[in-house]
Amino acid sequence: MIGATSLAEGRRLIAEASRDLAGAGFAPATSGNFSMRVGPTRAAITASGLDKATLSETEVIEIDLRGRATSGEGRPSAETTLHTQLYRRSPEVGAVLHTHSRVQTVASRVLPTEGRIVLAGYELLKALTGITTHDTSLVVPVFPNTQELEVLARQVEAWLDAGHVTYGYLIDGHGMYTWARDMPEARRHLEALDFLLACELSARGFAP
Amino acid sequence: MIGATSLAEGRRLIAEASRDLAGAGFAPATSGNFSMRVGPTRAAITASGLDKATLSETEVIEIDLRGRATSGEGRPSAETTLHTQLYRRSPEVGAVLHTHSRVQTVASRVLPTEGRIVLAGYELLKALTGITTHDTSLVVPVFPNTQELEVLARQVEAWLDAGHVTYGYLIDGHGMYTWARDMPEARRHLEALDFLLACELSARGFAP
Amino acid sequence: MIGATSLAEGRRLIAEASRDLAGAGFAPATSGNFSMRVGPTRAAITASGLDKATLSETEVIEIDLRGRATSGEGRPSAETTLHTQLYRRSPEVGAVLHTHSRVQTVASRVLPTEGRIVLAGYELLKALTGITTHDTSLVVPVFPNTQELEVLARQVEAWLDAGHVTYGYLIDGHGMYTWARDMPEARRHLEALDFLLACELSARGFAP
Amino acid sequence: MIGATSLAEGRRLIAEASRDLAGAGFAPATSGNFSMRVGPTRAAITASGLDKATLSETEVIEIDLRGRATSGEGRPSAETTLHTQLYRRSPEVGAVLHTHSRVQTVASRVLPTEGRIVLAGYELLKALTGITTHDTSLVVPVFPNTQELEVLARQVEAWLDAGHVTYGYLIDGHGMYTWARDMPEARRHLEALDFLLACELSARGFAP
Numbered sequence: 001m002i003g004a005t006s007l008a009e010g011r012r013l014i015a016e017a018s019r020d021l022a023g024a025g026f027a028p029a030t031s032g033n034f035s036m037r038v039g040p041t042r043a044a045i046t047a048s049g050l051d052k053a054t055l056s057e058t059e060v061i062e063i064d065l066r067g068r069a070t071s072g073e074g075r076p077s078a079e080t081t082l083h084t085q086l087y088r089r090s091p092e093v094g095a096v097l098h099t100h101s102r103v104q105t106v107a108s109r110v111l112p113t114e115g116r117i118v119l120a121g122y123e124l125l126k127a128l129t130g131i132t133t134h135d136t137s138l139v140v141p142v143f144p145n146t147q148e149l150e151v152l153a154r155q156v157e158a159w160l161d162a163g164h165v166t167y168g169y170l171i172d173g174h175g176m177y178t179w180a181r182d183m184p185e186a187r188r189h190l191e192a193l194d195f196l197l198a199c200e201l202s203a204r205g206f207a208p
Numbered sequence: 209m210i211g212a213t214s215l216a217e218g219r220r221l222i223a224e225a226s227r228d229l230a231g232a233g234f235a236p237a238t239s240g241n242f243s244m245r246v247g248p249t250r251a252a253i254t255a256s257g258l259d260k261a262t263l264s265e266t267e268v269i270e271i272d273l274r275g276r277a278t279s280g281e282g283r284p285s286a287e288t289t290l291h292t293q294l295y296r297r298s299p300e301v302g303a304v305l306h307t308h309s310r311v312q313t314v315a316s317r318v319l320p321t322e323g324r325i326v327l328a329g330y331e332l333l334k335a336l337t338g339i340t341t342h343d344t345s346l347v348v349p350v351f352p353n354t355q356e357l358e359v360l361a362r363q364v365e366a367w368l369d370a371g372h373v374t375y376g377y378l379i380d381g382h383g384m385y386t387w388a389r390d391m392p393e394a395r396r397h398l399e400a401l402d403f404l405l406a407c408e409l410s411a412r413g414f415a416p
Numbered sequence: 417m418i419g420a421t422s423l424a425e426g427r428r429l430i431a432e433a434s435r436d437l438a439g440a441g442f443a444p445a446t447s448g449n450f451s452m453r454v455g456p457t458r459a460a461i462t463a464s465g466l467d468k469a470t471l472s473e474t475e476v477i478e479i480d481l482r483g484r485a486t487s488g489e490g491r492p493s494a495e496t497t498l499h500t501q502l503y504r505r506s507p508e509v510g511a512v513l514h515t516h517s518r519v520q521t522v523a524s525r526v527l528p529t530e531g532r533i534v535l536a537g538y539e540l541l542k543a544l545t546g547i548t549t550h551d552t553s554l555v556v557p558v559f560p561n562t563q564e565l566e567v568l569a570r571q572v573e574a575w576l577d578a579g580h581v582t583y584g585y586l587i588d589g590h591g592m593y594t595w596a597r598d599m600p601e602a603r604r605h606l607e608a609l610d611f612l613l614a615c616e617l618s619a620r621g622f623a624p
Numbered sequence: 625m626i627g628a629t630s631l632a633e634g635r636r637l638i639a640e641a642s643r644d645l646a647g648a649g650f651a652p653a654t655s656g657n658f659s660m661r662v663g664p665t666r667a668a669i670t671a672s673g674l675d676k677a678t679l680s681e682t683e684v685i686e687i688d689l690r691g692r693a694t695s696g697e698g699r700p701s702a703e704t705t706l707h708t709q710l711y712r713r714s715p716e717v718g719a720v721l722h723t724h725s726r727v728q729t730v731a732s733r734v735l736p737t738e739g740r741i742v743l744a745g746y747e748l749l750k751a752l753t754g755i756t757t758h759d760t761s762l763v764v765p766v767f768p769n770t771q772e773l774e775v776l777a778r779q780v781e782a783w784l785d786a787g788h789v790t791y792g793y794l795i796d797g798h799g800m801y802t803w804a805r806d807m808p809e810a811r812r813h814l815e816a817l818d819f820l821l822a823c824e825l826s827a828r829g830f831a832p
Contacts, residue, residue, distance in 0.1 A: 028332065028335075028399050028400065028403045029332060029396045029397075029399040029400040029403065030335060030396055031332060031335060051396075100331065100332060102403060102416070105330065105331075105403075105407050106407050106410045109411055110411050121769070121797045122729065122797045122798075123724065123729075123795070123797055123798035124652065124653060124724060124729070124798075127653035127655060132771075133771050134769050134771070134797060134798065135769075135771070145329070145342050147340075147341050147342070171331070172329075173329045173330045173342060174331035174342065184675075188653045188654060189653075191652050191653040192652065192653040195652045195653065195726060195729075199726055199729050199730050201831070202726065202730045202831050202832070203730050203733050203734050203830070205831075206410055206411070206413060207409070207416060207623050207831035208726070208831060236543075236607050236611045237540060237543035237604045237607040237608040237611065238543060238604055239539075239540060259600075308539065310611060310614055310618065310624070313538065313539075313540070313611075313615050314615050314618040314619050317615075317619050318619050353539060353550050353551075355548075355550070355551070379539070380537075381537045381539055382550065383539065409618070414618055414619070414621060415623035415831050416618075444748065444751075444816065444819045445748060445751035445812045445813075445815040445816040445819065446751060447747070447748060447751060467808075516747065516748060518819060518826065518832070521746065521748070521819075522823050522826040525823075525827050526827050561745070561747060561758050561759075563756075563757050563758070563759070587747070588745075589745045589747055589758060590746075590747035590748075590758065591747065617826070622826055622829060623826050623829075623830070623832060624826070
């Protein structure tokens, strides 16, 4: 299985990513959650409501792919269902990052046309696995925010079912989900998408 | 009593918050002051005029709820009255943070309509204790600045007496007061409100 | 004499300020220079052309108040004359900071009206020694840039002779000079003026 | 030979520059590459596809001036040809930095007129070796991006053959190449050019 790692290694990589990403402004005010696949039917995910800048390995819990805790202390966030949806969909998904940077929040509100942001012509698109030229367009969907996560999950499912090449999606006024085969790739995808959204904001006269 | 801590623990948490928040741009040029409740009729607060980025525990003084120093070296800031007002009003107030970030200063000058800024539709509103959905509006009042702190205190009192749900207020061209039951919650409220004000600035074409 | 310190202590404080200020973006690409008075007719100043982020005490040289090196290795910058001018003018000047932040550079180009920027109504004006209310206006003069430093010095002299309350001045497309009685006060003045210029930029739709 | 250093020293300086520059946002999502001349017909360059923020000396490989690896593990980036072009052209080129800051990316898209950005009247132009007054204009060319690097190399060659004073060039939607006699000078040129592009963005109402 691509991307599956041991629970211990998953906890280590998730806690490290949590601290690094919170330090870089991706998880303000205890927001955000980060996960990895740790087996065919298991994932590890940050527990709900904690300060992500100081997260330790013991604050990462094991869950099944319906989002129920199977070991570890603390409870999974309600948003866990948006992580497990991706793990269930494809064995190639090994890591999922949900972040709330200011760039993502503002971009989701001011950049979309008909629920989509188009990123085109940037060299940094090549940081996304499978993109080999800047001379392309990537569509990032922006879904309406809702507290009914199953509604959101169905919209994501429909988008993915339609066969779009997708590295991440935004939720309006909320943040972004990004994923990849493993944690380094997911962090690279997150860094690249956030950079490209910031460039789009800046080029249109908004401050990232 | 919710939020009351020992004087020693209060000094430790205040000095730590002072250094962290100053390092993050919340207390430029020795501005800002930070306090905690340390008993039914006592609080601890940073002494006036010091560099908040290097503050030590011995630079936190004990005061009564009229703002008079009861132990410790240094003198309380004139703004202490805006802290003690909140502690006197409610035993549930355990920590008060007064900050001067650039975001707060600029937001107070360019965003208000009739002395109010409305924050609506942001997922990060849920970082404020008691808010459970993004689909809400939070009003942040912006009071005119004055060197007569009793005038300011009466305006705050009137606003709170009117029963508004309030996590903090801005003073025009000056900064913000935020409070909560304890220090971690107050820091989360501060971080969330500053983030949301920054998003509003950015979405309206101002640089945070 | 107010503000005079020993040469050894001056070197220590200047090197420390240099590293801190360069780390905060005040001295990009080896620009900037920092000095202190170390006696009635002596000052200490950073040597020319060095990386300010890694400056050591041995890279601070002693000069007389005509700008000639009296001890230490390296040569004083051509801009030394703008430091010594201030020390000669008043025994109350104990430290001078010349910085090149992006805020100062952009503010000098887009904010002035007839060579002046007015900062008014900000609480942080009170970080400047002698200002006790936000309800005031501070004029920051912006002089045209020139490589003939004596021309610039005469303009500064004329401005100060006219009796303006002045904590610093800008040079167009170049940077700022700030001064005070000692190093902590000079650093506070610099931090406050830079913050206020950044707020002005932001409030007028420019990114600091 | 000006600027030539030993392979060991080149590896050390390149790895140090890589970590520092990535930490400062010049190499997001594994982008960027950095090189030094280590002999008349040899250079050292960062291997392709690595996280530049954690680069070690063993991840710097030796190449000849056609871009073929001669020692070290990993492979050179396709963009190596834009480095070796500069080393072949002049023995005075001792270091080349290719970076992707947000400032460079946005500036390349919104600032050019007919493929050129003019930087004029800034004091910090004097951080570029050979410029002795702010009262000058520096033209930074912006070439169209292409995945055919030989096409890009020919455009660079033609620009340099035309005798322009050039410290670096931008590629549209991509980033910048800067060079100098040695690593400290190249880093100073990079820092100065990025600062000046940021000032231009800011002065025209774009957020850097």
